[in-house]
Amino acid sequence: xxxxxxxxxSLLNRPEKVTLPTxxxxxxxxxxxxxxxxxxxxxxxxxxRYWCQNVVPLLWNNPFxxxxxxxxxxxxxxxxxxxxxxxxxxxxxxLKPYLNVMNLIPRRTLFEYPFFLNEISFKDLERVVSSTVLxxxxxxxxxxxxxxxxxxxxxxxxxLFTRMSTNLRSIILNNDFDTPELVAFTNFNILxxxxxxxxxxxxxxxxxxxxxxxIISSNCKDLRCLxxxxxxxxxxxxxxxLISTIIKSQNYINEFTIANISNGSDPIFSSLHSxxxxxxxxxxxxxQLTEPSINIINQFNKLHTLCLCFCGGLSISIMKCNFxxxxxxxxxxxxxxxxxxxxxxxxxxxSLNQIGFNFTDYEVITSNNNKILSLCPNITELSxxxxxxxxxxxxxxxxxxxxxxxQRIDELYTLRKLNIFSLDNSKESYYx
Numbered sequence: 001x002x003x004x005x006x007x008x009x010s011l012l013n014r015p016e017k018v019t020l021p022t023x024x025x026x027x028x029x030x031x032x033x034x035x036x037x038x039x040x041x042x043x044x045x046x047x048x049r050y051w052c053q054n055v056v057p058l059l060w061n062n063p064f065x066x067x068x069x070x071x072x073x074x075x076x077x078x079x080x081x082x083x084x085x086x087x088x089x090x091x092x093x094x095l096k097p098y099l100n101v102m103n104l105i106p107r108r109t110l111f112e113y114p115f116f117l118n119e120i121s122f123k124d125l126e127r128v129v130s131s132t133v134l135x136x137x138x139x140x141x142x143x144x145x146x147x148x149x150x151x152x153x154x155x156x157x158x159x160l161f162t163r164m165s166t167n168l169r170s171i172i173l174n175n176d177f178d179t180p181e182l183v184a185f186t187n188f189n190i191l192x193x194x195x196x197x198x199x200x201x202x203x204x205x206x207x208x209x210x211x212x213x214x215i216i217s218s219n220c221k222d223l224r225c226l227x228x229x230x231x232x233x234x235x236x237x238x239x240x241x242l243i244s245t246i247i248k249s250q251n252y253i254n255e256f257t258i259a260n261i262s263n264g265s266d267p268i269f270s271s272l273h274s275x276x277x278x279x280x281x282x283x284x285x286x287x288q289l290t291e292p293s294i295n296i297i298n299q300f301n302k303l304h305t306l307c308l309c310f311c312g313g314l315s316i317s318i319m320k321c322n323f324x325x326x327x328x329x330x331x332x333x334x335x336x337x338x339x340x341x342x343x344x345x346x347x348x349x350x351s352l353n354q355i356g357f358n359f360t361d362y363e364v365i366t367s368n369n370n371k372i373l374s375l376c377p378n379i380t381e382l383s384x385x386x387x388x389x390x391x392x393x394x395x396x397x398x399x400x401x402x403x404x405x406x407q408r409i410d411e412l413y414t415l416r417k418l419n420i421f422s423l424d425n426s427k428e429s430y431y432x
Contacts, residue, residue: 056111056113056116057116060111060113060116060117061116061117061118061119061167062117062118062119062120062121063075063113063117064120064121064124064125064127064128065119065121065124067124067128069131072127072128072129072131072132072135073131073132073135073136075128075132076128076129076132076153076157077132078109078113079113079114079157079160080156081109082109082112082113082114082160082164083156083160084163087156087159087160087163090156090159091152091153091156094152094156095149095152095153098141098145098148098149099136099137099141099149112164114160114161114163114164114165115164115165115166115167116167117161117165117167117168118167118168118169118170119168119169119170119171119172119197120161120168120170120171120172121172121174122171122172122173122174122175122179122203123172123174123175123176125154125157125175126150126154126175126176129150129153129154129157130146130147130150132153133146133149133150133153134146136149137149151180154180155180158180161191162187162188162191163187165191166191166194168191168194168195169194169195169196169197170195170196170197170198170199170225171195171197171198171199172199172201173198173199173200173201173203173209173212174199174200174201174202174203175203176203176204179203179206179208179209179212180208188215189215189219192215192216192219192220193219193220193221193222194222195216195220195222195223196222196223196224196225197223197224197225197227198216198220198223198225198226198227198246199225199226199227199228199229200213200227200228200229200230201227201229201230202229202230202231203230205230205234205239210239210242213242213243213246214242216246217242217245217246217249218249220246220249220250221249221250221251222250222251223246223250223253224252224253224254224255225253225254225255225256226246226247226250226253226255226256226257227255227256227257228243228257228258228259229257229258229259229260229285230259230260231260232260232261232262232286235260235261235262235264237264240261240264240265240267240268241267243268243271244267244268244270244271245271247268247271247272247274247275248271248274250275252275252277252278253272253275253278253279254278254279254280254281255279255280255281256272256275256279256281256282256283257281257282257283257284257285257307258283258284258285258287259283259284259285259286259287260285260286260287261286261287261288262287262288263288265287265288265289265290265293266290266292266293269292269293269296269297270292270296272296273296273299276299276300276301276302277302278302279300279302279303280302280303280304280305280325281303281304281305281306282297282300282303282305282306282307283305283306283307283309283330284297284307284308284309284311285307285309285310285311286309286310286311287311287312288311288312288313289311289312289313289314290313291313291315291317293313294313294314294315294317294318295317295320297318297321298317298318298320298321298322300321300323301321301322301323301324301325302325303323303325303326304325304326304327304328305326305327305328305329306323306326306328306329306330307329307330307356308330308331308332309330309331309332309335309358309385309387310332310335310387311335314336314340315340316339316340316343318340318344319340319343319344319347323348324351325351326348326351326352327351327352327353327354328352328353328354328355328356329344329345329348329352329354329355329356330355330356330357330383330385331344331345331355331356331357332357332358332360332361332385333357333358333361333364333365333372334358334360334361334364335358338364342372345372345375345376346375349375349376349377350375350376350377350378351378352376352378352379353378353379353380353381354379354380354381354382354383355373355376355379355381355382355383356382356383356384356385356423357382357383357384357385358384358385358386358387359384359385359386359401359405362401362404362405362408366405366408366409366412373409373412373413379418380418380419381418381419381420381421382405382409382418382419382420382421383420383421383422383423384401384402384405384420384421384422384423385422385423386398386401386422386423398422401422402420402422405420406420
């Protein structure tokens with residue numbers, strides 16, 4: 001694979017005309033995924049038809065992510081050209097009171113672009129559509145009409161995705177706007193049944209969102225990854241019960257994340273217990289634990305990744321656990337009694353490949369008297385999270401702290417080369 005990758009990259013960097021190798025599509029796709037991590041694939045679209053056919057699925061599997069603002073309207077226009085006559089009529093009819101410049105005639109595009117959609121973040125979608133609507137508007141467009149127009153476009157796009165996006169596997173509910181009433185769309189239940197990943201991140205819990213989660217609990221059976229990070233005020237007993245129902249209805253879950261439950265988390269861990277043979281990643285953040293919950297956590301002996309950050313109620317009972325496969329561990333060291341955190345690291349340090357702390361743990365982790373990292377002789381990566389409950393940390397602060405961490409770790413462990421990196425400090429993505 002590395003040999004073929006080097007060939008492809010070298011060819012892409014050569015300006016002169018060359019004869020390119022033709023590889024099986026499966027191999028070509030894998031190579032292009034590696035190239036995509038280091039450079040843009042857009043120039044590869046023009047190499048030849050074969051390359052174009054292999055590049056397009058990669059560019060369109062999550063096209064909203066990190067899309068430059070200047071390209072937003074082009075992306076939305078391409079999707080709108082894929083509308084059928086009924087969808088196009090609804091778009092035109094609903095936008096007419098606010099806008100009279102659409103005139104988009106559905107036509108056959110080079111590819112059926114919605115088919116390639118694999119993941120969609122509602123926030124990214126909102127950002128791209130809102131940017132497009134602004135470009136459509138003129139000076140006479142009323143400010144209060146712009147969100148309405150964006151909602152109309154988003155609703156039509158979801159109707160399109162419901163009809164065509166049979167490869168959609170991941171939905172991230174992280175939007176600031178109210179989600180359209182998706183359950184009314186034809187075949188929406190079928191679309192949900194193919195999902196493998198669901199994330200609910202700091203989104204307003206409108207009636208449409210609750211209804212969507214309820215439908216998911218009935219129609220999604222093969223979710224592998226569940227991630228709930230909401231405001232603590234959102235975790236009503238009804239929502240906790242709904243989350244528990246979603247967990248119970250899955251065949252097996254590999255990854256689970258929960259954050260910001262101040263009380264009442266026991267039903268969630270009780271439901272998660274049925275997945276103890278399949279669960280490989282467990283991340284618990286700002287959640288109040290109880291002894292029954294800790295006893296259930298101790299039974300997840302297939303874990304590869306464990307994150308216990310700022311969790312109230314963590315007691316010495318956690319030492320009854322047995323995680324023989326644990327490779328990644330993230331703790332907020334100073335938040336817990338040192339006897340608990342040190343004993344956890346003593347027990348699992350030798351098996352770890354990666355360990356993580358919060359930036360506030362700097363003094364204790366890097367002091368001359370504390371050899372925490374010496375208990376982890378096999379780690380190759382150290383992650384530093386940046387979370388401060390009462391403050392927003394800017395990029396300059398993060399950069400300064402990371403320089404300090406790198407310099408101090410190099411001084412203490414001169415014979416070891418660790419990859420030290422920071423975790424995103426935005427509220428939606430802290431701790432992975």
